[in-house]
Amino acid sequence: MSAQHKTISFAELACKLDEIIVSFEDSADPQKNKLVESLKITNAGPEQIQELIDYIRVCVKYQKFNIESLQRENEYLNKLLEDKNQ
Numbered sequence: 001m002s003a004q005h006k007t008i009s010f011a012e013l014a015c016k017l018d019e020i021i022v023s024f025e026d027s028a029d030p031q032k033n034k035l036v037e038s039l040k041i042t043n044a045g046p047e048q049i050q051e052l053i054d055y056i057r058v059c060v061k062y063q064k065f066n067i068e069s070l071q072r073e074n075e076y077l078n079k080l081l082e083d084k085n086q
Contacts (some may be wrong), residue, residue: 013049
């Protein structure tokens with residue numbers, strides 16, 4: 001399966017980044033705070049934008065891994081409870 005990349009303008013990218021900043025601004029999570037600070041780029045060139053996109057990609061992968069890990073742990077604990085009740 002090949003990934004399709006949609007080309008967006010710099011203005012659209014800036015708008016989307018602003019939306020992400022607003023959604024994360026009141027977070028107590030230090031990782032999210034670091035992401036918010038990274039997103040507050042003014043006069044960023046293509047290299048800085050690419051670095052930011054790469055960083056966001058890593059953050060999303062980490063969050064996905066964390067969610068999957070919590071789901072596996074939840075399933076395991078539910079199985080232990082079921083086995084204990086039988």
